[in-house]
Structure formats: C-alpha cells, structure tokens
Amino acid sequence: MRSGQRRRTTTAAQASATGTTTRERVGGGIGSDAERPDGVPKVQGRFGFSSDAFAEGMLWGRTLRSPHAAARIRSIDTSGAEQLDGVEVVITAADVPGRATFGLEHPDQPVFASDVVRYQGEPVAAVAAVHPEIARRAVEAIAVDYEPLDPLIDAEAAVDADPIHPDGNVVRHIEIVHGTPDEITGSVVVEGTYEIGMQDQAFMGPESGLAIPDGDGGVDLYISTQWLHVDRDQVAACLALEPEQVRLTLSGVGGAFGAREDVSLQVHVCLLALRTGQPVKMVYSREESFFGHVHRHPARMHYRHHADHDGTLVKVEASLWFDGGAYASSSTAVISNACSFAPGPYRVAHAHVRGWAMRTNNPPCGAMRGFGSVQVCMAHEAQMDKLAAALDIDPVELRLSNALRTGDQLITGQRITGVAPVAECIRAAADAPPLDDDRDEPLRFPGGTGRTADRHHVRRGTGVAVGFKNLMYSEGFDDFSTAAVRLEVGADGAPVATVHCAAAEVGQGFVTLAQQIVRTELWAQVVHLHQADTAIGSAGSTSASRQTWMSGGAVQGACDRVRERLLQRVADRRGIDLTGARREVLALRDGEIRHVDDGWSVPLGEALEDGPVEANYEHHHVRTDPFDERGQGDAHVSFVFAAHRAVVDVDPELGLVRVQQLTTGQDVGRALNPRAVIGQIEGGIAQGVGLAVMEEIVLDEGCIANPSFTDYLIPTALDMPVVDATLIEQPEPGAPYGAKGVGEPPTISSTPAVVAAIRDATGLDLRRVPVRPDDIALRRS
Amino acid sequence: MTRHDTLREESVAYGLHINGRDHAVQAGWLGESLLYVLRERLGLPGAKNACEQGECGSCSVLLDGVLVCSCCVLAADAVGSDVRTVEGMGDDGELTDVQQAFLEAGAVQCGFCIPGLIVAVHDLLDRRPDADELSVREAISGNLCRCTGYGRILAAVAAVQRERAGA
Numbered sequence: 001m002r003s004g005q006r007r008r009t010t011t012a013a014q015a016s017a018t019g020t021t022t023r024e025r026v027g028g029g030i031g032s033d034a035e036r037p038d039g040v041p042k043v044q045g046r047f048g049f050s051s052d053a054f055a056e057g058m059l060w061g062r063t064l065r066s067p068h069a070a071a072r073i074r075s076i077d078t079s080g081a082e083q084l085d086g087v088e089v090v091i092t093a094a095d096v097p098g099r100a101t102f103g104l105e106h107p108d109q110p111v112f113a114s115d116v117v118r119y120q121g122e123p124v125a126a127v128a129a130v131h132p133e134i135a136r137r138a139v140e141a142i143a144v145d146y147e148p149l150d151p152l153i154d155a156e157a158a159v160d161a162d163p164i165h166p167d168g169n170v171v172r173h174i175e176i177v178h179g180t181p182d183e184i185t186g187s188v189v190v191e192g193t194y195e196i197g198m199q200d201q202a203f204m205g206p207e208s209g210l211a212i213p214d215g216d217g218g219v220d221l222y223i224s225t226q227w228l229h230v231d232r233d234q235v236a237a238c239l240a241l242e243p244e245q246v247r248l249t250l251s252g253v254g255g256a257f258g259a260r261e262d263v264s265l266q267v268h269v270c271l272l273a274l275r276t277g278q279p280v281k282m283v284y285s286r287e288e289s290f291f292g293h294v295h296r297h298p299a300r301m302h303y304r305h306h307a308d309h310d311g312t313l314v315k316v317e318a319s320l321w322f323d324g325g326a327y328a329s330s331s332t333a334v335i336s337n338a339c340s341f342a343p344g345p346y347r348v349a350h351a352h353v354r355g356w357a358m359r360t361n362n363p364p365c366g367a368m369r370g371f372g373s374v375q376v377c378m379a380h381e382a383q384m385d386k387l388a389a390a391l392d393i394d395p396v397e398l399r400l401s402n403a404l405r406t407g408d409q410l411i412t413g414q415r416i417t418g419v420a421p422v423a424e425c426i427r428a429a430a431d432a433p434p435l436d437d438d439r440d441e442p443l444r445f446p447g448g449t450g451r452t453a454d455r456h457h458v459r460r461g462t463g464v465a466v467g468f469k470n471l472m473y474s475e476g477f478d479d480f481s482t483a484a485v486r487l488e489v490g491a492d493g494a495p496v497a498t499v500h501c502a503a504a505e506v507g508q509g510f511v512t513l514a515q516q517i518v519r520t521e522l523w524a525q526v527v528h529l530h531q532a533d534t535a536i537g538s539a540g541s542t543s544a545s546r547q548t549w550m551s552g553g554a555v556q557g558a559c560d561r562v563r564e565r566l567l568q569r570v571a572d573r574r575g576i577d578l579t580g581a582r583r584e585v586l587a588l589r590d591g592e593i594r595h596v597d598d599g600w601s602v603p604l605g606e607a608l609e610d611g612p613v614e615a616n617y618e619h620h621h622v623r624t625d626p627f628d629e630r631g632q633g634d635a636h637v638s639f640v641f642a643a644h645r646a647v648v649d650v651d652p653e654l655g656l657v658r659v660q661q662l663t664t665g666q667d668v669g670r671a672l673n674p675r676a677v678i679g680q681i682e683g684g685i686a687q688g689v690g691l692a693v694m695e696e697i698v699l700d701e702g703c704i705a706n707p708s709f710t711d712y713l714i715p716t717a718l719d720m721p722v723v724d725a726t727l728i729e730q731p732e733p734g735a736p737y738g739a740k741g742v743g744e745p746p747t748i749s750s751t752p753a754v755v756a757a758i759r760d761a762t763g764l765d766l767r768r769v770p771v772r773p774d775d776i777a778l779r780r781s
Numbered sequence: 782m783t784r785h786d787t788l789r790e791e792s793v794a795y796g797l798h799i800n801g802r803d804h805a806v807q808a809g810w811l812g813e814s815l816l817y818v819l820r821e822r823l824g825l826p827g828a829k830n831a832c833e834q835g836e837c838g839s840c841s842v843l844l845d846g847v848l849v850c851s852c853c854v855l856a857a858d859a860v861g862s863d864v865r866t867v868e869g870m871g872d873d874g875e876l877t878d879v880q881q882a883f884l885e886a887g888a889v890q891c892g893f894c895i896p897g898l899i900v901a902v903h904d905l906l907d908r909r910p911d912a913d914e915l916s917v918r919e920a921i922s923g924n925l926c927r928c929t930g931y932g933r934i935l936a937a938v939a940a941v942q943r944e945r946a947g948a
Contacts, residue, residue: 045827
C-alpha cells in the first residue's frame with residue numbers, strides 16, 4: 001500500500017468530523033452574503049463526502065436486489081458467494097438480529113426481503129468483501145429462486161386489488177370537506193384529469209457510508225443523511241442495540257432533496273461491520289442509487305373547479321391518487337400536503353378533496369422537494385388557466401382576484417395568521433421585464449446545439465403559475481431542534497464561539513447561517529462548527545424547508561442564553577442587580593458588554609477570562625392539531641408562497657422545447673443570506689424545469705427502464721433558462737429573524753408555469769408532465 | 782492462499798504520474814478505473830463518483846492536457862500520461878482565481894460537482910479565455926449540478942473572465 005493511502009488512515013470521515021471554522025477574512029452576520037465555511041475544502045476537492053470515507057483494512061459492502069417488481073422467494077443459496085476468496089460475510093433476512101423492518105413513519109419495509117419481493121430493487125442479501133469487484137462477483141454468485149408474480153402497478157386499481165402487503169394497499173385516505181360543497185355549484189365549471197410522472201431527486205453524491213464496529217457490540221456510522229437521529233433509531237431497532245450503541249456522524253452530503261430521509265444502506269452497512277468486526281464501506285453506483293432511494297410520487301388527479309361569472313372561485317373538487325410504491329415511507333404526509341394545498345393559494349369557500357396514498361409494486365416513493373404541493377400545483381394551475389379561458393379573463397388577473405391574503409381561511413379551516421404576499425409574488429413574476437434575447441441565435445433554438453429546429457417554425461409561449469406549501473411538520477407532530485453554543489477566549493485571545501447542532505448540512509447552507517447567527521448575536525467573529533452527530537439531541541430533518549426556522553431558532557436561543565449568562569457573570573463581578581426592570585441595564589454590543597446608563601464597557605474577551613460560557617437550547621415551534629374527520633384543523637405552522645412566469649420556445653414539428661426565461665416572485669419572509677437564497681431559487685427552478693420537460697423515471701411493468709444519467713436526464717447548463725428573481729421580504733411573525741424557508745417554493749410552481757407556456761405556444765391541452773417531444777409532435781393532449 | 786486470490790490473476794503493478802508526482806499502484810485489479818485508483822488507492826478523492834459512465838463530469842481530470850471523465854479511463858491505461866486532478870490546481874493550497882470566484886459568487890452548495898467543474902472551467906478558460914456565455918454553457922454542459930441551477934456558476938466564470946481580461 002502506498003503512503004498516500006496510509007495518510008488517510010485517520011479516515012476522511014473522521015477528518016470531516018473535526019468540523020469547520022470560519023476563515024479569518026470571512027465574516028458577515030444576519031442579512032449579509034456571508035461565505036460558506038465549507039467552501040474552501042469544497043472547491044479544492046478536500047471536503048470529506050461520505051463516499052470519500054476511508055479506514056485502514058476496510059471492507060466493501062454490496063447489496064443484492066430483486067430483479068422483479070413482484071415475486072415470491074422460493075429459496076436463497078448464498079454458498080456460491082461464501083466460497084469466493086475475499087468474501088468476509090454474506091447476510092440475509094435471517095441475520096437481522098432485531099426488528100425485521102424499518103420505515104420513516106411506519107416500519108413496514110423489510111431490511112431484507114425473505115418471503116416476497118414487492119418492488120424491483122428490493123434488497124435480498126448483502127455481502128462484505130475485500131474489494132468492490134469481489135463484492136460485485138459475490139452478489140452475482142448468490143442464487144435466488146424467484147416465482148415472479150403479476151405486479152400491481154396502477155394506484156387507482158390498487159384499492160380493489162388483493163393486498164400486496166399485510167398492512168393493505170391503502171396507505172392513507174384523507175377527505176377534506178370544507179363549507180357546503182354538496183349544495184354549491186358555480187356558473188362556470190371546468191374539469192380535467194392530470195398526471196405527473198415519477199421524478200428522481202438525482203442528487204450528485206451517491207448513497208454511501210462507512211461503519212466502524214467499536215469492539216464492544218456497538219457501531220459508529222459516518223453517513224450522508226437528512227436526519228441523523230431518525231436513522232440512528234431505525235438502525236438500533238433493527239440491530240437490537242440501544243440507541244447509545246449506534247453513533248452517527250454526518251459525513252459530507254452530496255445533495256439530498258428528500259431522497260435521504262429514508263434509510264438506504266444504513267442498517268446493511270452497520271450489520272456487515274458488526275458481523276465482520278471490520279470497518280465496512282458502501283457506495284451505491286448511480287444505477288443502484290435509482291433503486292436505493294424513494295422518488296417523487298407519480299399522481300393522477302381529477303379536478304373540477306366552479307366559479308362565478310366575475311371570476312370568483314366558489315368550489316374546488318379533487319380526487320388525488322398518489323402512487324406510493326411498495327412501502328409507506330412518508331406517503332401519509334405527502335398525501336396530507338397534497339390535499340391541504342389542492343386548490344392552490346386561492347380563497348375558496350367550498351371544497352371537497354379526497355386523497356389516496358396507495359401501495360403498488362412500483363418503486364417506493366416518499367419525500368422530494370415540494371412534497372405533495374408539486375403534484376397538485378401542476379393540476380390546479382392548469383385548472384386556473386382553463387377557468388380563465390372559459391371566463392375570458394386574463395389568467396394573471398384571475399389569480400390576483402382570488403389570491404390568498406393574511407386572515408383568509410384554507411380549505412382545512414385554518415386561518416392564515418402569518419404573511420401571505422401571494423398577490424405581490426404574482427405581480428413580481430408577471431411584471432418582470434420581458435426577455436431581451438437574440439431569437440436568431442441558433443444555439444438558443446429548441447434542441448440546443450443539435451440545431452435541428454427551423455427558426456421559422458419556432459413558436460414562443462408564456463405561462464404563469466402560483467403555488468404554496470407549509471413550512472415544518474404538521475398535524476400535531478412535536479417538531480424541535482437542539483443546539484449548544486459555547487463562547488470562550490481562543491488561542492489568539494479573541495473570542496471564539498463553537499456551535500454544536502445535529503442539523504444535516506446537505507448543501508442548503510445551514511452551516512453558513514449558523515455562523516451568521518452567532519456573529520450577530522454574540523459578536524464572535526470566529527465561529528467553529530462542531531460536526532453534526534448524535535452526541536447532541538435531535539435537530540429534526542433537513543426537509544420541509546424547516547432548518548432555518550427550527551435549527552436557526554435553536555442556535556439563536558442558545559446564543560440568547562449564553563449572552564444572559566455572560567451578562568450575569570459581569571453583573572455578579574461588579575455587583576450589579578439585573579433583576580426585574582434592571583434586566584436590560586447591561587447589553588452585549590459591538591463586541592463589548594456595556595452598561596447602558598453608566599456608559600462603561602468590558603471587552604468580550606475580558607468578560608470571558610473566567611472561562612467559557614455555554615448553553616443548550618431546544619427550539620419547538622407552535623403546537624399544531626391533527627385533522628378531524630372532515631379534514632379540518634389548524635394542522636400547519638406557516639405557509640410560503642411563490643409565483644413563476646415562464647417563457648418557452650417550441651418547435652411543434654419536432655416537439656422540442658427550450659425554456660428561455662423564468663421570472664419569479666418569492667415570499668421569503670426575510671432573506672438572511674440573499675445570495676444563498678438566490679442559489680436556492682435557481683436550483684429549485686432547475687428541478688422544476690426538469691420535471692416539466694425532461695425528468696421521468698420510466699416504468700415498464702413496475703421496472704425502471706432508465707436507471708442512469710444517460711437515460712434519466714436532468715437539466716444541464718444549456719437547458720437552464722435565465723432566472724430573474726424578486727424576493728418579497730415581509731417578516732413572518734414567530735419566525736426567527738422573520739425568515740421563511742426558501743428551498744421548496746421554486747420547485748412547486750416553476751413546473752406548471754413552463755407547461756402553461758408550452759400550451760400557450762402550441763395550443764395543446766397537455767395534461768401530463770413531463771411534456772415529452774412526442775406529446776407535442778404527435779399532438780397527444 | 783491469500784484473500785486476494787479471486788483477483789490476483791487480473792492484477793498488475795504499475796506507476797502513474799499525477800500532479801507532478803509519481804505514484805506506484807501495487808496489485809491493482811486491471812478493471813479499476815482511473816477514478817477508483819485516484820480515490821481509493823492513492824488518497825486523491827477530489828475527483829468524484831456520481832454516475833460512473835461519463836455523463837456527469839464530477840470525476841473530470843486532465844489527461845495529457847485533455848479534459849476526460851476519469852471514470853471512463855482504465856487506470857492502467859493512464860500509465861505514461863500526465864494526470865492533473867483538482868488537487869493539482871493551485872500551488873500549495875492557494876486558491877486559484879476560478880476557485881476564489883466560485884466562493885465569492887456563491888457557486889457552491891453541496892459541492893459534489895464542484896471539483897469537476899473547477900477542472901473543466903480551468904480547461905475552458907485556458908483554451909478559450911473570451912468564450913461568450915452560450916459557449917460557456919455549452920462547455921460546462923457535461924458537468925451536471927443538481928443544486929445550483931448553474932446561475933452562480935456562470936456568474937463565477939464571468940467574474941474570472943473579467944478579472945483575467947483586466948489583468
């Protein structure tokens with residue numbers, strides 16, 4: 001082995017476990033374009049992603065997966081694999097020492113299938129070997145005798161089909177009845193059925209992790225995930241260990257977008273490590289990644305909108321069929337969101353919405369950016385355009401006249417108490433300057449550098465769409481985050497703050513924000529971020545656009561306590577009474593503790609001479625309620641809105657689309673790092689554009705036909721339109737610093753805006769996304 | 782019998798020249814890609830493994846000055862070539878102008894695609910310092926990014942071009 005290898009025996013995972021520190025010249029508090037603390041290692045290729053983890057003598061794990069969408073397992077013979085030199089262990093369901101199943105919300109998914117397989121790609125066995133190629137050969141040498149079954153692949157048909165799982169085929173049914181929908185009919189009625197294909201999160205960094213046995217029955221896992229503690233609890237249950245025996249450390253996460261909420265290889269790699277007594281690394285290939293994580297739910301949605309002649313929306317009826325695939329994952333929450341937000345961000349007095357999250361033999365579906373709102377937005381925005389056409393009202397005006405405002409009631413009966421700048425978002429998107437481009441530039445034609453489109457055939461279209469969703473978890477879930485902050489004098493005499501929080505940094509920039517908060521609250525310019533791990537309490541999931549609010553609030557709360565303790569220390573030393581009305585006589589400002597009345601001050605470093613000041617804080621959001629039997633209740637914490645206008649060029653003969661421009665107005669509450677917000681908006685729009693015109697997991701009898709980046713296309717730099725974003729800043733009451741989460745809204749209404757623009761350019765109905773070339777060229781509406 | 786016997790007959794020792802240094806690979810399985818050998822044998826994990834079929838550009842390196850996906854190059858085929866990886870960009874840990882511009886423009890989110898982009902953008906700007914925006918988009922269209930939507934990356938490239946033109 002070369003010295004280059006030996007140099008990394010401390011493991012890349014452990015190297016990244018030392019945390020990151022603000023570079024000296026980087027600063028910036030709340031509201032500034034502060035730089036990422038992990039930026040330098042990331043641009044230099046030194047940042048330790050989970051797939052970079054390395055330990056001396058580590059083995060390579062690999063999973064054997066079902067080639068069938070549905071089959072009975074008659075027998076599994078692992079002897080061929082066990083006989084290969086270099087194979088250390090082969091494990092199947094019989095080797096799982098604890099709970100045989102796992103699951104994000106319901107433990108309904110086997111760690112390994114034993115009697116039946118319910119989707120293509122379901123794990124059946126795993127191996128650990130000294131080389132990944134030996135592991136690959138070992139997996140191929142396992143003989144599984146399957147009896148293939150007819151897969152159940154239609155979510156609507158699944159209601160009456162034989163159950164494919166002991167828990168039945170209906171994962172959740174929700175009915176929302178608002179107002180008196182049975183008694184109301186509008187003067188104008190439009191209806192339609194809409195479909196959305198299965199989208200993949202397609203993060204760049206594949207599922208990967210390194211498990212190291214501690215020699216005492218427990219295990220340390222270096223892992224990329226969105227929620228360390230919920231992974232830990234599932235691993236511990238399946239391995240029959242106490243939670244303390246399973247210690248997780250976040251290793252660099254190469255994007256997530258919802259796909260890392262569910263356990264993938266966590267249980268497998270830990271079990272392999274415990275069985276062999278050696279470190280085991282697993283890294284999925286891109287193909288395996290397509291089988292190894294949940295996707296966005298495909299959906300079929302039947303809608304009927306009723307309006308008065310003046311354009312007032314009076315009733316929305318919807319039946320929503322979401323295909324959750326073989327296992328529950330977060331389907332129950334996805335269908336809840338879909339139902340809650342089914343009409344879009346509009347006032348509507350009467351609604352009847354029925355939603356089903358169904359179990360089928362398709363790949364499991366769960367969380368993806370936008371979480372239930374993406375699907376319904378595509379449908380309700382198509383309906384609004386239909387309604388506008390039927391009423392002969394401008395689509396933007398129709399939306400503005402029905403737009404939700406603070407104080408309005410949702411179809412779940414909840415009144416919006418926070419800010420709801422829906423009209424402002426719509427105006428910002430719709431009134432943005434038009435695209436100023438060279439329409440004769442062949443590189444900009446639909447089809448891009450293929451240059452196959454004829455300039456004279458190209459038609460331009462414009463469309464507008466609006467969407468919304470909830471922030472944080474809903475329906476009574478006690479959602480919280482934990483942070484610890486320590487303030488002390490550093491080696492050079494300057495104050496240094498250390499933040500410990502288990503919030504998963506997946507690229508969104510929480511690490512930047514945590515430093516900004518500490519700089520603003522405690523005036524310490526050097527902020528060290530302890531690596532996220534399970535040594536501290538849960539931070540909850542990096543999902544539902546919740547970390548800025550939840551973990552941001554936890555860091556702020558911990559800073560508040562540190563400041564109070566520091567001020568008390570100074571007060572005690574100087575004999576100052578800080579009780580009652582005198583509480584604010586001392587203040588921490590500009591790096592000093594000042595007496596507000598007397599004018600004297602103590603530098604922060606001097607105040608810290610007696611040792612560090614530390615505090616923990618657990619931040620909970622306001623309580624929410626579950627829905628009642630009519631789907632009514634104050635189930636959500638807060639709402640976030642955005643509108644998009646898309647300009648597209650279409651070659652109708654070739655069916656080629658080029659999205660030229662996306663303008664957006666987004667409700668952000670307050671932009672705590674405006675440049676990072678723009679990054680989230682541009683990135684979210686890219687995923688929305690992808691869903692509109694190119695991204696779909698193509699299924700053939702439940703099997704994935706395109707599990708690769710050659711066949712599953714995501715937008716490249718050439719596919720991305722020019723983005724023009726307007727941030728609508730109206731601070732949200734109750735939110736730390738007034739900020740709303742910003743990650744999801746760009747992905748919700750950008751898709752329907754693009755589809756509306758294609759309809760505008762072609763005159764086609766287009767009821768399904770992604771819009772495929774043959775949908776346009778063959779005029780398949 | 783050692784545990785490596787399964788691959789012994791398909792293994793060989795060879796040397797690679799990477800970032801100006803010689804590296805020896807002992808008993809490397811012949812099927813190993815340059816990407817695998819860089820990452821798992823030589824302690825150079827800067828090139829990333831995202832698709833392993835030459836579609837995403839995360840593993841971009843320069844092979845004798847030509848931009849390639851190291852996942853599609855057999856390591857043993859790179860013997861005698863000059864390999865340059867993201868670890869070889871910049872002197873002694875100093876940031877290059879491209880790396881600095883990526884940080885300042887906010888082009889980095891999860892960062893998994895970034896090492897490949899750093900190599901690709903250096904290659905582009907060395908060959909075509911005055912590439913217009915469409916040409917830049919085309920040149921980096923082989924580098925997939927799922928986080929940023931490319932907006933801040935394009936801004937970073939433009940900033941380097943302005944800086945270099947003014948210098």
